[in-house]
Amino acid sequence: MSLNRHLTRGREQLVRSRDLARTAGDHAADMFAPLTLIARGLRRHAGWARARWAATPKDRRGPTLLLTAAALVGGVLLPHGPLLAIVALLASAAWAGRRPRTAQEPTPDPADVKLPALYAALTPYLCAADDPCPLYGPEGGYRDVFTDWAFDPDGRLAALEIAYPAYFTDTEPIARARIEQVVQGKAGRAREYRFDWDEECNRLQVTALSPLPVDVPAQNWVTAPGEIVLGFTDSLATQRMIPVAQDGGSGHQPPVVWRTGPRSADPHLLALGPAGSGTSTLLRTVALQALAHGDLLVIDGAGTGEHACLVNRPGVHTVETSLHGALAALEWAAQETERRLAALNAARYRGEPAPADATRPLWLLLDHPTELSELAHAEGRPDPQDLLEVPLRHGRAARVTVVVVDTIEAADRISPTVRSTARARVALGARTPEELQVALGVPLDIAPAAQTPPGRGYARIGAHAPTRLQVPATVDPLDDEAPARLRDAVIALLPHRDTRTEAAAPPLPDHQPHTPATAQPAGSSPVGAHPVGARPAGAPQGAPVRVELGKDRADRADQHEVRSAPQW
Ligand SMILES: Nc1ncnc2c1ncn2[C@@H]1O[C@H](COP(=O)(O)OP(=O)(O)OP(=O)(O)O)[C@@H](O)[C@H]1O
Numbered sequence: 001m002s003l004n005r006h007l008t009r010g011r012e013q014l015v016r017s018r019d020l021a022r023t024a025g026d027h028a029a030d031m032f033a034p035l036t037l038i039a040r041g042l043r044r045h046a047g048w049a050r051a052r053w054a055a056t057p058k059d060r061r062g063p064t065l066l067l068t069a070a071a072l073v074g075g076v077l078l079p080h081g082p083l084l085a086i087v088a089l090l091a092s093a094a095w096a097g098r099r100p101r102t103a104q105e106p107t108p109d110p111a112d113v114k115l116p117a118l119y120a121a122l123t124p125y126l127c128a129a130d131d132p133c134p135l136y137g138p139e140g141g142y143r144d145v146f147t148d149w150a151f152d153p154d155g156r157l158a159a160l161e162i163a164y165p166a167y168f169t170d171t172e173p174i175a176r177a178r179i180e181q182v183v184q185g186k187a188g189r190a191r192e193y194r195f196d197w198d199e200e201c202n203r204l205q206v207t208a209l210s211p212l213p214v215d216v217p218a219q220n221w222v223t224a225p226g227e228i229v230l231g232f233t234d235s236l237a238t239q240r241m242i243p244v245a246q247d248g249g250s251g252h253q254p255p256v257v258w259r260t261g262p263r264s265a266d267p268h269l270l271a272l273g274p275a276g277s278g279t280s281t282l283l284r285t286v287a288l289q290a291l292a293h294g295d296l297l298v299i300d301g302a303g304t305g306e307h308a309c310l311v312n313r314p315g316v317h318t319v320e321t322s323l324h325g326a327l328a329a330l331e332w333a334a335q336e337t338e339r340r341l342a343a344l345n346a347a348r349y350r351g352e353p354a355p356a357d358a359t360r361p362l363w364l365l366l367d368h369p370t371e372l373s374e375l376a377h378a379e380g381r382p383d384p385q386d387l388l389e390v391p392l393r394h395g396r397a398a399r400v401t402v403v404v405v406d407t408i409e410a411a412d413r414i415s416p417t418v419r420s421t422a423r424a425r426v427a428l429g430a431r432t433p434e435e436l437q438v439a440l441g442v443p444l445d446i447a448p449a450a451q452t453p454p455g456r457g458y459a460r461i462g463a464h465a466p467t468r469l470q471v472p473a474t475v476d477p478l479d480d481e482a483p484a485r486l487r488d489a490v491i492a493l494l495p496h497r498d499t500r501t502e503a504a505a506p507p508l509p510d511h512q513p514h515t516p517a518t519a520q521p522a523g524s525s526p527v528g529a530h531p532v533g534a535r536p537a538g539a540p541q542g543a544p545v546r547v548e549l550g551k552d553r554a555d556r557a558d559q560h561e562v563r564s565a566p567q568w
Contacts, residue, residue, distance in 0.1 A: 037098060042093045115149065119140070145162060146162060157187040158208050166202050191209065192446055212456065217245070218474040229242070234468055237254065241253065269401075270414065271406075277429030278429075280367055284309075290363040294361030294399075299320050301366065333391055359399055366404045374413070386417075392422070424460070425459070426439075426460075430450060475487055
């Protein structure tokens with residue numbers, strides 16, 4: 001009982017002392033109210049003065065300062081001037097500080113602004129009329145179906161998990177595409193989104209993808225021989241990072257690496273994209289990397305001269321823009337592939353190491369070959385794409401790699417052999433999911449943005465899922481409109497006869513490309529510097545053309561008359 005009384009008294013004391021403290025606080029606040037008022041006013045005056053000073057143009061700050069100083073001196077010199085000035089300042093501060101600072105309007109939660117609209121837009125697609133307990137409906141709310149979401153600092157949707165009814169046909173691409181379009185429309189078409197459909201749990205995970213680095217200049221990449229950096233992707237798509245120099249600094253970026261060579265499961269590449277999407281730039285990116293370890297044969301079917309910077313470079317057999325030049329070059333390439341195969345087989349049969357002239361990588365780079373196919377068809381000549389059959393089918397063993405780039409509109413004119421053997425795929429440019437599926441060979445789980453910079457697209461290497469891709473800015477060094485620093489970066493990578501330490505491409509005699517019996521006599525190619533592997537006089541039709549790849553051969557090259565390489 002006494003303990004109870006003791007506790008009650010203690011509680012009363014506590015309440016009394018709390019009241020005392022509150023009363024003292026109130027009195028103090030009343031007492032200091034004028035001071036608080038004046039301090040608030042002075043603070044506002046100071047803020048106003050700072051803003052005026054910042055808004056005053058630099059050239060008018062000196063006179064303003066002088067005028068203020070003169071006014072101050074004048075005020076001091078006046079009888080009772082300082083006293084009057086202080087009184088005036090305190091009065092104006094009291095006036096300015098009389099209103100307490102207005103509380104800021106709370107910013108609305110972006111979820112409450114944006115998600116109801118998305119919920120309403122999805123409702124027609126995810127609500128069945130005879131569903132007794134609909135997930136989506138006029139009475140429902142977004143919190144019932146959106147389980148997890150995130151917004152970026154700009155208030156844009158960054159991630160969202162959507163629940164959908166089990167009867168929604170999530171296995172049908174058309175049904176999926178409808179939902180993806182609605183989500184992308186409401187969340188903003190300027191960005192790319194990844195859609196992960198969890199068919200078992202009836203959930204869709206939407207993730208907005210951050211932009212990839214653009215304008216990464218061409219440079220030497222840290223890769224193993226046979227590895228080609230096609231561009232850069234998301235850090236989640238690969239565990240690999242490579243050093244990249246950009247904007248005067250250096251950092252690391254996750255690359256899209258295409259492995260070529262005899263151990264590659266995807267030894268050939270097909271890249272498609274609309275005009276201006278950067279397919280020729282991609283081809284140039286590959287060419288510059290391939291030149292480090294191999295020789296090139298370039299066919300420019302569009303004849304725009306976009307690969308003229310490669311003409312006469314050591315390691316570049318030829319750059320052909322004409323149909324007859326392309327036919328001659330590709331026929332040589334087919335025979336060279338057969339010769340290499342025969343040489344490799346013979347060496348293996350004899351138990352000898354593979355001859356160097358059969359193992360040096362040879363790259364066949366074709367830009368817009370369908371243009372030449374159409375021309376050949378009109379002229380009744382063989383289709384250049386048909387001549388790719390042997391390099392495509394046997395190129396892996398013979399170290400011959402084929403890269404074909406073309407417009408996406410020409411996808412149906414790409415030969416079936418190219419389509420079936422070129423399993424490394426790239427699709428560039430903003431295109432519909434259907435067109436991207438044609439280019440990549442598989443459906444894409446990423447919704448492309450409405451606008452994409454040049455060189456942006458998707459890469460699919462073999463059986464792997466497609467990943468986003470941004471091709472390095474390997475611009476045409478002869479393109480006056482390209483930024484000078486990007487052109488200089490490409491020029492620095494182009495090999496010169498005196499800088500290339502490896503074996504140069506064999507010098508070629510006078511341009512006498514072999515053409516089939518039905519073909520017109522060969523003429524000169526507009527860009528082609530010299531013909532490829534001309535057949536020795538008297539050699540039987542179909543006999544492999546001998547190509548010598550070696551240092552001594554490169555030395556002898558200098559004795560031939562070769563058109564001088566362009567001077568940069
Ligand atoms: N990855 C890139 N980074 C920066 N600029 C690029 C990139 N790719 C392409 N470009 C620029 O975009 C323009 C078009 O590129 P490119 O010629 O490679 O496209 P294309 O698909 O071959 O078009 P076309 O079929 O008309 O020749 C060029 O000015 C080029 O410099």
